[in-house]
Amino acid sequence: MxxxxxxxxxxxxxxxxxxxxxxxxxxxxxxxxxxxxxxxxxxxxxxxxxxxxxxxxxxxxxxxxxxxxxxxxxxxxxxxxxxxxxxxxxxxxxxxxxxxxxxxxxxxxxxxxxxxxxxxxxxxxRTPTLDELVEATTGTKTDTKAEAKAEIRVEAQAPAKPEPKIKVAPTIKFAEKPIVIAVDAGHGGEDPGAISKRGLQEKDVALSIARKLAAQINAQPGMKAVLTRDGDYYIGLRERTVKARQAQADMFVSVHCNAYKDTSLRGSAVYVLSNRGATSEHARWLAHKENSADLVGGLELGGRDNELAAVLIDLSQASSMEASFDVGSRLLKSLGGINTLQKAEVQQAGFMVLKSPDIPSVLVETAFITNEQDEKLLRDRAYHDKIARSLLEGIQGYFKSYRPQQQIVEETPRLQKVKTSSTDGFGGEQLAALR
Missing domain, CATH: 2.60.40.3500 (Immunoglobulin-like)
Incomplete structure (x- = not known):
C-alpha cells in the first residue's frame, strides 16, 4: 500500500x-x-x-x-x-x-x-542570387555569367585607343531632394499594443492609419513614404530607426493609440523625445509601456552590447530636437481640427523609437483606445483617413519652411589645348572641347 x-x-x-x-x-x-x-x-x-x-x-x-x-x-x-x-x-x-x-x-x-x-x-x-534580383526588378531572366563572358570577348576584340588626358573641373551645387517620410506603425505580430474592452488592438489601428498616410504621401509630387512595417509582424524598436536611416528619411512619424488606467482620458497627443524626464506621470507610464515592446514582441536581447551606441545616439540627439518640436507643433495643430487634444502642447518622454540622431522624430497618439468615445473613432475607417490627412497637412507645413537639400557634383567641360596627330592646316595645336 x-x-x-x-x-x-x-x-x-x-x-x-x-x-x-x-x-x-x-x-x-x-x-x-x-x-x-x-x-x-x-x-x-x-x-x-x-x-x-x-x-x-x-x-x-x-x-x-x-x-x-x-x-x-x-x-x-x-x-x-x-x-x-x-x-x-x-x-x-x-x-x-x-x-x-x-x-x-x-x-x-x-x-x-x-x-x-x-x-x-x-x-x-537564403539570400537571392544576382539573376533572381534582376528578374524580380525587371521581369526578365538574365544569364549574368554568359553576359560577363560576352562582355570580356567584346573588350578583347576592340582595338585599343589611347585615352586622352582630361582635366575635369567639378562643381558642387545644392538642389532640392525628394522628401522621404518614414511612417512607423507601432507594435505588430506578437505585440498587439493596447487592447480596448471590445477587443480592438492598437497594432491593427496603427497599421491601417500608417498605410493610409503612406498612400497620401506618395500621391504628393516630390514626396515618398517608407513603411517600417507593412504587415502583422514585429520589428525591434532600434531596427525601426535603422530602417528610417537606411531610407535616408527626412522625418520619422510613429503612429500609435493612447492608453491609460484612467479610462476618462481621451484625445490626440504628440510626443517628442526627452532625455531628462517625462512631462507628466502618464507620459512616463506610456514611455515605459512602449519601451517594453521588444520584450512583448519577442526580440532576443541577451548578449547584446548596445551601450556605446546608445551613448553616441544620446549625445548627438540634441541636433534634431528643435526640428522635432517644430514638426510636433504642426501635427498637433492639424490633429486639433478633427479630435479633442489630450494636451495643447507637445509632450516629452524617453521613447526609444524616437532616438534617431539626425532625423526629426515624433510619436503620434491618435486617440485613447481605453476610452469609450475615442475607441469608437478608432474603429471608424473614415477617422483613419482624417487622421492621415491631418498628419499630411502638418508634414507639408513643416517642409514648406525646411525643404531638404542634396549635394550634386557636376563635371564642367573646359576648353583645353590638345596635340593632334592629324594636320590642321597650320602644323600646330588646335582647341578642342573636352567633355
Whole structure:
C-alpha cells in the first residue's frame, strides 16, 4: 500500500513538473517567418534541419501528448507550408515543412505582460542570387555569367585607343531632394499594443492609419513614404530607426493609440523625445509601456552590447530636437481640427523609437483606445483617413519652411589645348572641347 501511495505521489510530481504547450502561432514577416510556442513554463529544446524535402525539426522537452493536438491546429504561413507533430523520447517533436532551405534561429522568452514562457524560432530564407534580383526588378531572366563572358570577348576584340588626358573641373551645387517620410506603425505580430474592452488592438489601428498616410504621401509630387512595417509582424524598436536611416528619411512619424488606467482620458497627443524626464506621470507610464515592446514582441536581447551606441545616439540627439518640436507643433495643430487634444502642447518622454540622431522624430497618439468615445473613432475607417490627412497637412507645413537639400557634383567641360596627330592646316595645336 505504501509503495502504491509513493508511486501515485511520484506520478503527480511528474505531472506537476511537466510543461504544457498552450498555443502555437506562425507569423509571416518580410525577412523571416516566425514560429512562436506558448508554454506553461521554461524548458529545453533543440532545433535542426533536414533536406529532401526541406523541413525544420523542433524537439521540446517535457511536453506530453496533449501538445500534439494544439501543434497540429497551427496553419502554415510564409515559408512554412504545414505543421505536424508527435511524441519523441519524452519530448514533443514538431516538424515544419518549408518551401525552401532556411536557417533557423531559436531563443526562449521569459514571461512578460500578457505572455508566459515562450519559445521563438525565426526561419531566415537564403539570400537571392544576382539573376533572381534582376528578374524580380525587371521581369526578365538574365544569364549574368554568359553576359560577363560576352562582355570580356567584346573588350578583347576592340582595338585599343589611347585615352586622352582630361582635366575635369567639378562643381558642387545644392538642389532640392525628394522628401522621404518614414511612417512607423507601432507594435505588430506578437505585440498587439493596447487592447480596448471590445477587443480592438492598437497594432491593427496603427497599421491601417500608417498605410493610409503612406498612400497620401506618395500621391504628393516630390514626396515618398517608407513603411517600417507593412504587415502583422514585429520589428525591434532600434531596427525601426535603422530602417528610417537606411531610407535616408527626412522625418520619422510613429503612429500609435493612447492608453491609460484612467479610462476618462481621451484625445490626440504628440510626443517628442526627452532625455531628462517625462512631462507628466502618464507620459512616463506610456514611455515605459512602449519601451517594453521588444520584450512583448519577442526580440532576443541577451548578449547584446548596445551601450556605446546608445551613448553616441544620446549625445548627438540634441541636433534634431528643435526640428522635432517644430514638426510636433504642426501635427498637433492639424490633429486639433478633427479630435479633442489630450494636451495643447507637445509632450516629452524617453521613447526609444524616437532616438534617431539626425532625423526629426515624433510619436503620434491618435486617440485613447481605453476610452469609450475615442475607441469608437478608432474603429471608424473614415477617422483613419482624417487622421492621415491631418498628419499630411502638418508634414507639408513643416517642409514648406525646411525643404531638404542634396549635394550634386557636376563635371564642367573646359576648353583645353590638345596635340593632334592629324594636320590642321597650320602644323600646330588646335582647341578642342573636352567633355
Amino acid at each position: 505504501r509503495a502504491l501511495i509513493l508511486g501515485f505521489l511520484g506520478l503527480c510530481s511528474f505531472c506537476a513538473s511537466a510543461t504544457d504547450l498552450r498555443d502555437l502561432r506562425v507569423w509571416d514577416g518580410p525577412e523571416s517567418t516566425r514560429v512562436v510556442f506558448d508554454l506553461s513554463g521554461a524548458t529545453s529544446h533543440k532545433v535542426f534541419t533536414l533536406s529532401n524535402p526541406d523541413r525544420i525539426v523542433i524537439d521540446i522537452a517535457g511536453i506530453g501528448e496533449s501538445g500534439i493536438k494544439i501543434a497540429n491546429k497551427a496553419t502554415g504561413k510564409g515559408v512554412v507550408k504545414t505543421v505536424r507533430s508527435g511524441p519523441r523520447d519524452g519530448a514533443l517533436r514538431v516538424v515544419l515543412d518549408v518551401s525552401e532551405p532556411v536557417t533557423p534561429k531559436s531563443f526562449a522568452m521569459a514571461p512578460t505582460e500578457q505572455y508566459g514562457d515562450r519559445l521563438i524560432v525565426d526561419l531566415y530564407g
